[in-house]
Amino acid sequence: MTKEIYFDHSATTPVRPEALEAMTEAATACYANPSSGHAAGRRAAAALARARRQVSDALGAREGEIVFTSGGTEANNLAILGRAAAKERFAGGRIVTSAGEHASVEEPLRLLEARGFEVVRVPTRGGALDLDALARACDKRVFLVTVMAVNNETGAVYDLAAAARIVRERCPDALLHTDATQAYLKVPCSPADTGADMITLSGHKIGAPKGVGALWLSPAVKKTRGIAPRALGGGQEAGLRCGTENMPGICAFGAAAEAGAREAAEAARAADDLRRYLIDRIHENCRDVLTHLPARPAPHILSLSIRGLPGETLQNFLSSRGVYVSSGSACSANAKTPRASAAMIAFGLSEAEARTAVRVSLGASNTREEADVLVELLR
Ligand code: PMP
Numbered sequence: 541m542t543k544e545i546y547f548d549h550s551a552t553t554p555v556r557p558e559a560l561e562a563m564t565e566a567a568t569a570c571y572a573n574p575s576s577g578h579a580a581g582r583r584a585a586a587a588l589a590r591a592r593r594q595v596s597d598a599l600g601a602r603e604g605e606i607v608f609t610s611g612g613t614e615a616n617n618l619a620i621l622g623r624a625a626a627k628e629r630f631a632g633g634r635i636v637t638s639a640g641e642h643a644s645v646e647e648p649l650r651l652l653e654a655r656g657f658e659v660v661r662v663p664t665r666g667g668a669l670d671l672d673a674l675a676r677a678c679d680k681r682v683f684l685v686t687v688m689a690v691n692n693e694t695g696a697v698y699d700l701a702a703a704a705r706i707v708r709e710r711c712p713d714a715l716l717h718t719d720a721t722q723a724y725l726k727v728p729c730s731p732a733d734t735g736a737d738m739i740t741l742s743g744h745k746i747g748a749p750k751g752v753g754a755l756w757l758s759p760a761v762k763k764t765r766g767i768a769p770r771a772l773g774g775g776q777e778a779g780l781r782c783g784t785e786n787m788p789g790i791c792a793f794g795a796a797a798e799a800g801a802r803e804a805a806e807a808a809r810a811a812d813d814l815r816r817y818l819i820d821r822i823h824e825n826c827r828d829v830l831t832h833l834p835a836r837p838a839p840h841i842l843s844l845s846i847r848g849l850p851g852e853t854l855q856n857f858l859s860s861r862g863v864y865v866s867s868g869s870a871c872s873a874n875a876k877t878p879r880a881s882a883a884m885i886a887f888g889l890s891e892a893e894a895r896t897a898v899r900v901s902l903g904a905s906n907t908r909e910e911a912d913v914l915v916e917l918l919r
Contacts, residue, residue, distance in 0.1 A: 545863045545910045549745075549903030550692055550722055550841055555792070556747030562591075562795035563749065563788040574785055575774065588785060591794025595754055598797035598804075599720075599739065600730030604758045607777045608790050611753035612721040612742030613644035614770075616686075618755050618781060619717040619738045620648040622767035623684045624657060634658040634681040636714075638669055638698065640883030641688055645719055649686075662687070664886045667696030667834020674703055678710035685716045689723035689734060693883040693899055695841025696834035697727050704735025715766050721745055721753075725800045726808055727838050737761050743793035746800045752789030755780075803904075811902045812839035814911060818900065821915040829918050832887060832897060840903070843884070845896035846918070854898050863914055866899045 546554075555563075566587060572580035574588045592606045609615045620635075627633055637649060639661040649659045660677040663670040669687060678685065685707050690697050700718055707716050717738040723729040724741050731739065738761060743752040761767060762778060773782030800807075819842065822829050832843040846854055851867030858865055884894035900914070 543862060545906075545913060547900045547902065547906065547910075547914065548864045548866050549906075550899065550901035551866050552744045552750065553747050553903055554905075555749050556796050556799055558799040559748045559792035559796040563792040566787040566791035570787070570791070574787065575776065584787060587791055588787065591790045594794035594798040595741065596756065598725060598801035599741065599756060600728075600732065601739075601756055602731075604731065604756055605762050605778055607755045607757060607780050608785060608793075609753045609755060609777075609781055610751055610786070611744070612642075612719065612740050613753075614781075615740040615742070615753045615755035616642070616644040616717075616719055617648050618770050619740060619767065620645065620652070620684065620686060622770055622780070623715055623717070623738075624652050625768035625770075626766060627683045632656075632658070632681065633683045634660060634677075634679075636660045636662060636674065636677045636682055636685045636687075638662050638687045639664050639886035640691060640693070640881075641686070642692055642719060642721070645686055645688065646882070664691070664696065664698070664883075665888050667691065667694050667836070667887055669698040669703060671699065671702055671706060675706050675710060678706055678714070680711060680713075682707075682711040682714045685711070685714050686719070687716075688719040688721075689729045690720070690727055690838045690841070691834070691883055692722045692841070693881055693897070694832060694834050694843050694887050695722075695838040695899075696887070697723070697836040697838050699836070700729075700734040700736065708735070715761060722838065722841070725797070725804045726811070726840055731756070731758060737766070743789065743796065746793075746796050748793040748796040749789055752786055752793045754793070807904055808839045810904070811906075814902050814906055814908065815839060815842050817908055818842060818911045818915070821911065822918065825915055826918045832884070832889070834887070840901055842900045842902075843887075843897050844900065844918075845893065845898065847896065849896055851896050851898045854896075858898075858914070858917055861917055863910075863917060865914075866901070867897070 574584040720729040739756040744750040855867040880894040
């Protein structure tokens with residue numbers, strides 16, 4: 541078998557050894573229900589509290605609450621639908637978002653639109669959040685602003701600090717939510733960096749297993765009951781996401797976050813270095829390859845196209861040579877009617893061009909030798 545080269549770390553990552561160890565421990569030695577009152581239950585509760593601290597510390601949150609969920613998708617749904625549920629009595633309320641959000645933000649917003657809420661999508665041409673358009677969209681009717689920290693397809697880093705200043709000034713009662721799934725441990729996205737009230741995280745993008753994520757809430761959101769629960773039951777996770785906790789997943793998430801935070805600065809530098817290397821080699825060697833470079837790029841994501849060639853065809857060709865990239869978002873691959881990527885169209889590509897884009901996403905295992913193999917195949 542040819543050696544596999546994995547350039548799809550934004551779709552998911554391999555599980556880190558620290559996470560695997562914590563997962564095993566939670567499933568064996570620490571198997572009790574953290575809500576149980578006996579000593580074994582208290583041990584599990586301590587492990588749960590530790591994981592909460594690890595995820596929160598790695599985010600750079602000094603206060604607030606981590607609500608564990610089944611992943612980024614559920615955290616986004618909780619933030620958006622939970623906020624709308626808390627505000628349902630205000631008919632005619634408006635939500636502001638960015639053009640080209642992940643489906644787990646866009647689909648809940650479409651549901652709310654169908655129920656009579658107004659949704660305004662702020663342009664993101666060239667990978668920059670249009671702050672003037674954001675300011676125009678923000679008025680007293682707005683009760684939620686949801687803008688991702690890093691776009692999962694273009695790798696664009698949005699200026700959330702500037703967005704937060706606009707939101708505070710123009711609609712002080714609105715909550716600011718950011719989907720930081722692709723930013724966590726790669727691009728600064730702490731509450732202080734983003735000014736957000738709610739931050740979505742996903743475990744499997746940082747070396748935890750699939751099926752665990754979190755929503756960070758500011759102390760004010762919790763105190764004012766700014767969001768309503770989506771899963772009612774036994775009161776777990778501050779009553780916002782009830783159900784016996786996924787302890788193996790949560791403990792693995794905590795361990796991956798702690799280990800990842802120690803390496804984050806160096807990992808981001810290495811990814812950025814490799815991304816630049818790849819771009820230079822492509823520009824030197826591949827005349828027909830277009831790179832779609834945002835104004836402020838995340839270190840680990842590069843979107844590219846071969847003019848006129850469907851992204852899926854390019855993905856399949858590379859896959860047949862053992863090199864794995866993604867065409868569109870893995871999460872929208874299951875959609876009944878595959879659409880051209882809204883993120884790439886918002887970036888400025890035509891619908892036909894958007895269908896040619898593939899995403900290369902880098903992780904700790906990737907090397908310059910692997911980048912050379914990709915460039916040779918593209919050439
Ligand atoms: N938001 C973004 C930006 C993502 O890239 C993803 C994963 N593709 C998600 C949300 C969903 O996260 P999860 O897979 O944990 O549900």
